[in-house]
Amino acid sequence: MRSEYDRLGRLRRRDVFKGDSQRPAPRVWSRRRDFDYGNNLIREERDDNPFSQTLWNYDNAGRLLSQDGAQPGNEQWRWDSAGNPLDRHSASHVMQTASLN
Structure with a gap:
């Protein structure tokens, strides 16, 4: 495993790599923030799935406004003028299944 930190x-x-630390090995997965x-x-990117990217948006006071990504979905937060959370909205996903006889 190799980790990098900012200042x-x-x-x-x-x-994260397969194998032991003595030899170079293929990477199993990677995360970038x-x-x-x-x-x-x-932002967080995950290379184990090309669609695995999550984005977060904040207001000027640093309060979380939205999370956009494929997993678990898109969510939004709202705040009152005192900084109290009002509600949280989550995008609903509908899954349809069909069975063949």
Whole structure:
């Protein structure tokens, strides 16, 4: 396993390899994270699935507004003027199954 950290000590990237540490081996999976200037996590990419990217958006006060990604889905948060959470919305996914006789 190899980990990289940014200047503030936040985990920026982690790679996991097969095999022992004495020989180069193929990478099993990797995660990459990006942060904004407010120290908020804004993006995470996972290379084990090409559609596995999650994005987070924040307001000027640093409160989480939305999470967009394939897993577990898209979510949104709303806050009142005092900074209290009002509600959280999650995009509903409908799965249809069909059976053949």
